[in-house]
Amino acid sequence: MSKKERLKVTKESGTGLNKMFKDTKTGRTMTRGKTADAIEAGKYPGYHVMKKDNKRIPRSNPGTNNLG
Template sequence: MPKRIKVTSESTTGRNETFHDNFTGLDMTRSQFVNKINQGDYANYHVRNINGVPTPVSNPDATRNNNLD
């Protein structure tokens, strides 16, 4: 089974900036993905505040299939 979310671009500092949902075909910016996580659309992900920036991260668990890379 493919990973649900794929990172499609990063900033020069390595921050994930754009994302693709492999199940729905939706492309999202970081802020759009954060909003969808906060709305409960992506249960396997949560938002962390990293250096003052809301950042999507996968929930810690035993699987690597939901990791962002």
């Protein structure tokens, strides 16, 4: 049985870029930038931030389900 993902995508751009996220434990909604800040601060183990086209993109670590 897999552990429930802590971050869920709640809004995407027309190109599919994840823009808004919800913390499924606290109910807090955050922008992509605030989510990336929190991941980089160590608040979300199991996630990392990749950089693409000068944007920070929150991602699940390998071996876990993608962001829901």
